[in-house]
Amino acid sequence: MKFILISLIGVILALNILLLVRNSEIKQRSIDEQATLMNQIDMLESKVLKQTIMTDGFKLSTETKVEDESGKEVPLKTLMDDKNKVILRFSPSDCLSCVNAQIDSIKRLSLSIGSKNILLLVNYNSQNDLKILKKKYALGISIYNLPSERVSSSFETVPGPYFFLLSKDLSSSMVFTPSSTLPKCTSDYLAEIQAVFNKTNSTIGNDIINSICLFKKTDLNIGTIKKGHKAEAVFILKNTGKYPLLLNKVTPSCSCTVAGWQHLPIQPGDTSSIRLQYDSGKVGYFNKDAFVFMNSANSPVRLVISGEIVE
Structure with missing residues (x-):
């Protein structure tokens, strides 16, 4: 067990150094490149999580x-x-x-x-x-x-x-x-x-407190977007349950998509949103998804963003 703990501490220290290097790189990149790098860091942290549990x-x-x-x-x-x-x-x-x-x-x-x-x-x-x-x-x-x-x-x-x-x-x-x-x-x-x-x-x-989350739409096509412009879809959701709704994490299927959401509890009757932003630096059609994990009976929910990037 002591060997495992020492190895764990080593992994965390190594990751911290990597994060410092990545952060210095991020400051020198474009917005889309920054988003991609940050998503890669998130994926790396997820891998570390599996090793540290x-x-x-x-x-x-x-x-x-x-x-x-x-x-x-x-x-x-x-x-x-x-x-x-x-x-x-x-x-x-x-x-x-x-x-x-x-x-x-x-x-x-x-x-x-x-x-x-x-x-x-x-x-x-x-x-x-x-x-x-x-x-x-x-x-x-x-x-x-x-x-x-x-x-x-x-x-x-x-x-x-x-x-x-x-x-x-x-x-x-x-x-x-x-x-x-x-x-x-x-x-x-x-x-x-x-x-x-x-x-x-x-x-x-x-004693498990599950709320009920309803999305207005779970599949959004954002149409044609020029290369380098923001390619973003906003998914509207509402807490129709009796208890606070917690969006624990939103996991995109690949590093080309970045998710943003409210981390505070969503009270009964309130609405919120989840944003999915696609890397518009690549020309062509795209269809990407992300999974929303929350304290709702229908968790996880699959969200899809699609469209076309043109020159």
Whole structure:
């Protein structure tokens, strides 16, 4: 496991260097070339994500106990409710901005899978710290103290917060250490977590909060566009459900297409849009698609942009 973690850190450092080089290149390119390069970086980050998720995690003892705000010890197994839980773990030694970023991420995730499916297991010295944390972050998510000595995992030695999926038998999987320089990896990871919950729990009764997303059109032909001009389609959508709608990610089928969308929750009754921009530097007909992943029963939705680029 230590070798894997060292390799993981090496991969992330190498990617950071690559990103710095790419960013300097991007500033010297045209708008279309910039969009293509940025999309290539996104695809590279997605590849890194697959390498950084440890599907085989660690196992906690079935006798593991956590401490609540009053200092009372509670068997962790009793908190599982015979379900999988998403765990965010951090300690006072982790950088504050890193913790803040992941708290925001877990709050957004709670809107789509339900706060009852999430636990914050922190490594703090006093129970008063738990009360301060809960008040500071206005958490509607259960938070407990789990001393580090009760967790037999190499991830405890890695600086920074980390996520994992915990099963009812207290086995972990999908362990993930986020990086502040790779925010897309985190959003993609949480989208995968949401997909897992949507497969295993598809109803409100199981605390999964699915909204309903309706698109005005999912296939747009933008006609004839001159080479070098903006080739963009705007897809209008509406949240017709009773719960906030989260667009977790929009994945184009190739690097020639770039997607843009609102990352904040879309409230019931509100409309929003997704923009797909095609690289108009290539002459000829085109037909490209992208998939929208969200907390809606019809997720993922396929969007298609087509047209012709002329001289």
